[in-house]
Amino acid sequence: MRRFEMILPSSVDECVKALATHGAGAKTVAGGTDLLPQMKNGLVKPAVVVDLGGIAALKGVTNGAGLRVGACATARELELHPEVRKRYTALADGAALVGSVQVRNLATVGGNLCNAAPSADMAPPLMALEAEAVIAGPKGERRVPLSAFFTGVRQTVLGADELLVALVMPAPPVPPEAGLYVSGGSYIRHTPRRELDIAVVGVASQVTVQNGRCVKARIALASVAPTPVHATAAERALEGQPLTPERIEQAAGLAVEAAKPISDQRGSADFRRHLVRVLTRRTLTAALARARA
Amino acid sequence: MSVMKTTRDVKGVGLSIPRPDGPDKVTGKVQYVADITPRGLLHAKLLRSPHAHAKIVRIDVSKARALPGVRAVLTAADIPELKGKPASRAHAVLAIDRVVFAGQPVAAVAADEVAIAEEALDLIDVQYEVLPASVDPLQAMKPGAPPVAELGTEADLSEAMAHSAVAMAKGETPTKAVNVSQTAHVKRGDVAKGFAESDVVLEHTYRVPMVHQGYIEPHAVLAEWDRSGNLTLWASTQGSFNTRSEVADVLGLEENRIKVIPVECGGGFGGKIRALCEPITAILARVTARPVRYVMTRREELEAGMPAPQVIIRLKTGVKKDGTLMALEGETVLESGAFSGTVLAVSAVFLGSLYKWPAFDIKGSEVLTHKPSVAAYRAPVAPQSIFAIDSQMDALARALNIDPVAFRARHLSKPGDPMANNQPWASMGAPEVLQKAGAHRVWKEREAWKKGAKPGTLRGVGLSLGGWLGGLQPTGASVKLNPDGTLSVLTGQVDIAGTNIALAQIAATAYGVDIDKVKITTGDTDVAPVTGLSAGSKTVYTVGVAVLQAAQAARKQTFEIAAAELEAAVDDLELVDGKIVVRGVPGKGVTLQSIGKKGNLYMSKVEPVIASSHPAFSQQAPAFASQIARIELDPDTGEVTLKDFVIVQDVGKAINPLAVEGQMQGGAVQSLGMALTEGLVYDDQGRLTNPSLLDYRKLTAADLPNLETVIVEVPSPAGPFGARGVGEPPIIPAPAAIANAIADATGVRLTEAPLTPERIALALARRGAG
Amino acid sequence: MPKQILSFTVNGDKVDLLVPPYVTLLDALRDEAGLTGPKEGCGTGDCGACTVHLDGKPVASCLVLALQARGRSVRTIEGLGTATALHPLQDAFVRHGVPQCGFCIPGVLMAAAALLEEHAAPTEEQIRYGIAGNLCRCTGYTKMVAAITEAAGMIKKGAAR
Incomplete structure (x- = not known):
């Protein structure tokens, strides 16, 4: 790595000030699992690196009416968190798939999102769970739905002086408090290896069912477009309908239309379209099964 | 467990003894090159094309030279000895005028810190004129292709000789056709x-x-000169x-002025x-007149290491309905990268020699491309050649509806x-290995298991058979008796795989003492007897x-001294418990x-007991392995799950079964990587698109089952205690075994490795559509 | 760029190191603390050779900036056993003949140690996933899995005593 200075803020305010002072020459680091390889390969050469590790407000997972995930919560924390595993299963699925255990103990949800790779494993589950990004900047806090957070490959709505603080999302309804509503979610990705890999395609589905009919469906796709995307037409096709295998197959076909994949060394566009169909079908089926469980 | 007998049953050959450097390796004490930091150390970095x-x-380079902390910046212009050397990878130290692969070094920096050296690279301004x-x-x-070598091409056969795996199939004179640097042709009968x-x-x-060979320790070297012009190299090398x-040749230096200290080698597999x-x-x-250390990054390893060649083999085979072999026609293309250096003959010989084709015609070409030049990788070109011939045999057996093992055996x-x-x-044990594999439960019970x-999901079982002829190289060793009655063995042999413990076991049994009385040392080039490469499955076989x-x-010297002292005939003496006694007179x-x-x-007046031996060899010991793969396949995603994997291998004699099993299992996983996930992927500009271990996918523990080993012992006539080479055979069979298992599960024959989920799923989707 | 003091705990000892801000925890351990057991096999978190425990959890130390470890506790392979006794995992690795070239071994052992601290009696699958972040090119993993299984048993027996 080339040389750089390090700033070690202990609050969000301090951090935002540092970012404002150093502008585009500064990079924030949390787990470092994306930033350090980029720096080592000379893709980014920041003059200043701001460590988020000393900011308590960015840490932890809080469970209340919904879920608040601090930007510096690690993938491993989410993978093992009892409430996430029980109620936000798609997120637990996605978190458990990042890198290896050595990487998951470092990699943070905020880093996974701010790195804005189309293949980010935690993005589709959070989109399917309708998460919002809580962003701090010089003018205070703002909230952006995660589905509007990504603007391109490795690009987000974050300004150079802004910081992702947390993700907040409503609780998917589960019995008994939701009465007849039940909700379930699932994230499945395809990779040639079982661990230490990057999604060729990833699909997250979250379905809420009432009296045998789907009242809400959220499907989000990774690695098939410049950003993680919703399969909106597929979601609409399911809502108000019973989730029969035929209906699920139809939605899987519609999800393919939301995919605009490229061919690269990880997979061809043809294979990616094929996988969107397969994995949409599988995640919807798994989500439905979890909703019923 | 059987123990070879000398005068009594000593603890030596045939025992599973853990290697003695185990405790140092599990505590992190063992030092590799990157762990050695002399005072005044400088760090090297290379600017690559x-x-x-x-x-x-x-x-x-003026800006780079001006950066504080930079001690040297060199280009080819600064190194006059590079001019006038033949075009080879070793001599391509820094590019002169032209680069021939992405990743080729064009400038070198030595600096106080790695970070400073990297910044210096950023400050070097190179103007390129990009060529097709x-x-x-x-x-x-094809005619008109951009030429790689400037003045036609010359074959570099040193790799073939280093492995001395086959007597050359009659190589025709290297043609001057564009980028074809070597050809081979073997032929018999009327095809x-x-x-x-x-x-x-x-x-x-x-x-x-x-x-890529995929050793976990990247290339690393530490160099230091003394004031008299002697060079010491701490190297991660297989020889x-x-x-x-090679260093003497490039530098134009006398060999006795260079001392190479073979530091612990973190894996080589032919690449070092x-x-x-x-x-x-x-x-x-x-x-700089300072010690300089260079440690390659993983990205450099993948972009600019010395991988195995791409191998393309067209096979046409004809058989009678009753399974009689009639004719084989083959055409092999080995992609050597920017410099010649493949073992072309191996491929041709394997394609035509393993099964008894009455007529065959096999042509081979080595082709240069604008990619990093290749080197050996554990049984060079054998896994690729066996992938072709064994897949073909399996496909023929299926087409004829004949039992695949019986067809091969016939x-x-x-x-x-x-x-x-x-x-x-x-002498070789291919028939015994095939017989043993064919009788294995995983193969025998395949129909019931598939049901x-x-x-x-789909299930399939595949079996494959492959082998390696075994390398040879002159080598030396010495054994001395210490004043306390222990033995010291000295060679220059780099021990990567656990060969030193096997050599010590051989010394123990041959001399007649227990293994705990024997210590073996790998010496540097100043003190060790000349020793060959740790390559070609020949360490135990030759050293x-x-x-x-x-x-x-x-032992003979010792007995002669004892005979004089005891006033007895040598033939009347025996060695019992560290004591030489007259037989019958305890x-x-x-x-x-x-x-x-x-x-x-x-x-x-008693001479010290010091014996040395420095044999040369002429008799190879081919060694064969068969592997059986039981797979489950998801037809929607193409994902293959390996449920069981069996390695059956003829090792001649297992000097140390524990180490032999380790070789069989490790080789098998490299073979499975080649079969399932590994491949360097280049874009149409010749740039590597997967230069990381995230995208160059070696198999992890989670991708594999436990690997069962079955050791077969068909003694070799010339190896120590009948041993054969062990390292290379296990890397050979898996690509074919997996392809055969996929064919068994799906009916689809895949011929392009790696056999990825994408290739499988799309082939099945095409078949479904068609 | 001025060096900064990194105060943290390494293998149980409070340590102050003077490190440049632009080096990784792996570099600081190897170059400044003299602990060369953790290895760099890739530098990008894809091979596991640099695995150490950070506050008790296995991490790729090549991805951690040295100063990020301030005030925290690090355990390396040098701190797995004691000066006189091997850890049961180390002992089992030796007896099963696991190490060949040995380069990946410190990282594998640290991953395995973390696994056993989480699961006293792991299944084969848990072991395989627990060390899936550690690439080994020599062994084929079979003997590793056997050694880890046996070590788990030894630790359990030791605890029962």
């Missing part, structure tokens, strides 16, 4: 007639991409004497035979049968003989300790 083919118009590149070997062979009389003719083209020769970064590091150390060559180059097959497939002979000679004897002591006593 981003283009596969370009003219260097201008290099400006030859990226695909089949295109590169056209054979095809005309065949009932079934199958033709497939098999392709295995460039793959310190070879490294010494040839010099790579040693010469430039030595030059930087000379220029046509398998046996000792004495002529190989494709008309030399007779040496148990869960809905939505084992040197150690065996030296230990026997030391009270009359002399201890090894006393003999050892007298050899090192002031004014003593």
Whole structure:
């Protein structure tokens, strides 16, 4: 790595000030699992690196009416968190798939999102769970739905002086408090290896069912477009309908239309379209099964 | 467990003894090159070409030289000895005027810190004139393709010789066709007639991409000169004497001025035979008069290491309905990258020699492309060649509805049968290995197991057989008796795989003491007897003989001293519990300790016991392995789950079964990587698109089941205690075994490795649509 | 760039190191603390050779900036056993003949140690996933899995005593 200075803020305010002072020459680091390889390969050469590790407000997972995930919560924390595993299963699925255990103990949800790779494993589950990004900047806090957070490959709505603080999302309804509503979610990705890999395609589905009919469906796709995307037409096709295998197959076909994949060394566009169909079908089926469980 | 007998049952050959450096390796105490930090150390970095083919118009290093902390910045212009050397990878220390692969070094920096060296690279301004590149070997062979070598091409056969795996199939004179640097041709009988009389003719083209050896320790070297012009290199190498020769050649230095210290080698698999970064590091150390260390990054390893060649094999085979072999026609293309250096003959010989084809015609070409030049990788070109011939045999058996094992067994060559180059097959255990694999439960119970497939999944079982002829190289070893009666064994052999414990076991058994009395040392090039490469499955086979002979000679010396002292005939003596006694007179004897002591006593007239042996070899010992794969396959995603995997291998004699199993399992996983996930992927500009271990996918523990090993022992006539080479055979069979298992599960024959989920799923989808 | 003081705990000892801000925890351990047991096999978190425990959890130390470890606790392979006794995992690795080239071994052992601290009696699958972040090119993993299984048993027996 080339040389750089390090700033070690202990609050969000301090951090935002540092970012404002150093502008585009500064990079924030949390787990470092994306930033350090980029720096080592000379893709980014920041003059200043701001460590988020000393900011308590960015840490932890809080469970209340919904879920608040601090930007510096690690993938491993989410993978093992009892409430996430029980109620936000798609997120637990996605978190458990990042890198290896050595990487998951470092990699943070905020880093996974701010790195804005189309293949980010935690993005589709959070989109399917309708998460919002809580962003701090010089003018205070703002909230952006995660589905509007990504603007391109490795690009987000974050300004150079802004910081992702947390993700907040409503609780998917589960019995008994939701009465007849039940909700379930699932994230499945395809990779040639079982661990230490990057999604060729990833699909997250979250379905809420009432009296045998789907009242809400959220499907989000990774690695098939410049950003993680919703399969909106597929979601609409399911809502108000019973989730029969035929209906699920139809939605899987519609999800393919939301995919605009490229061919690269990880997979061809043809294979990616094929996988969107397969994995949409599988995640919807798994989500439905979890909703019923 | 059987123990070889000498005068008594000593603890030696045949025992599973853990290697003695185990405790140092599990505590992190063992030092590799990157762990050695002398005072005043400088760090080297290389600026590498981003283009596969370009003219260097201008290099400006002035800004880099001006950066504080930078001690040297070199380009080819600063190293006059590089001019006038033949075009080879070892001599391509820094590019002169033209770069021929992306990743080729164009400038070198030595600095106080790695970070400063990297910043210096950023400050070097190189102006390139980008030229069209030859990226695909089949295109590169065509007239008009961008030429890789400037003045025609010359074959570099040193790799073939280093492995001495086959007597050359009659190589025709290197043609001057564009980018074809080597050709081979073997032929027997009338192929056209054979095809005309065949009932079934199958033709497939098999392709295995460039793959990386994948050692976990990247190349590393530390160089330091003394004031008299002597160079010391701490190197991660598979052969310190070879490294010494190559560095001497590049630097124009006498060999005895270079000391190569073979530091613990963190894996080589063929990739650390040839010099790579040693010469430039030595030059930087000379220029700065400081110790300089260079450690390659993983990205550099993948972009600019010395991978295995891409191998493309077209096979056409004809058989009678009853399974009689009629004719084989083959065409092999080996992609050598920017410099010649493949073992072309191996492929041709294997394709034509393993099964008894009455007529065959096999042509091979080595082709240069604008990619990093290749080197050996554990049984070079054998996994790729066996992928072709064994897949083809399996496909024929399926087409004829004949049992695949019976079909192979019927046509398998046996000792004495002529190989494709008309030399007779040496003693080998291929028939025994195939028989044992065919009788294994995983193979036998395949139909019942397949029936148990869960809905939505497919099951298949595949078997493959492959082998390696075994390398040879002259080598030396010495054995001495210490004053306390222990033995010291010295070789220059780099121990990566656990060969030192096996050599010590050979010394113990041959001399007649227990293994705990034997210590073996790998010496540097100044002190060790000349020793060959740790390559070609030949360490135990050749160095084992040197150690065996030296230990026997030391025993003879010891017995002669004892005979004089005991006033008895040598033939009447035996060695029992560290004491040489007259047979039948247990009270009359002399201890090894006393003999050892007298050899090192002031004014003593007893000669010290020191024996050495330095044999050369002519008799290879082919070694075969068969592997059986049981797979479950998800037809929607193409994902293959390996449920069981069995390795059956003829090792001649397992000197140390524990180490032998480790070799069999490790080789098998490299073979499975080649089969399932690995491949260097280049874009149409010749740039690597997967230069990380995230995207260059070696298999992890989670991808694999436990690997079962079945050791077969068909003794070799010339190996120590009948041993054969062990390292290479297990990397050979898996690509074919997996392809055969996929064919068994799906009915689809895949011929392009790696056999990825994408290839499987899309082939099944195409079939479904078609 | 001025060096900064890194105060943290290494293998149970409070340590102050003077490190440049632009080096990784792996570099600081190897170059400044003299602990060369953790290895760099890739530098990008894809091979596991640099695995150490950070506050008790296995991490790729090549991805951690040295100063990020301030105030925290690090355990390396040098701190797995004691000066006189091997850890049961180390002992089992030796007896099963696991190490060949040995380069990946410190990282594998640290991953395995973390696994056993989480699961006293792991299944084969848990072991395989627990060390899936550690690439080994020599062994094929079979003997590793056997050694880890046996070590788990030894630790359990030791605890029962």
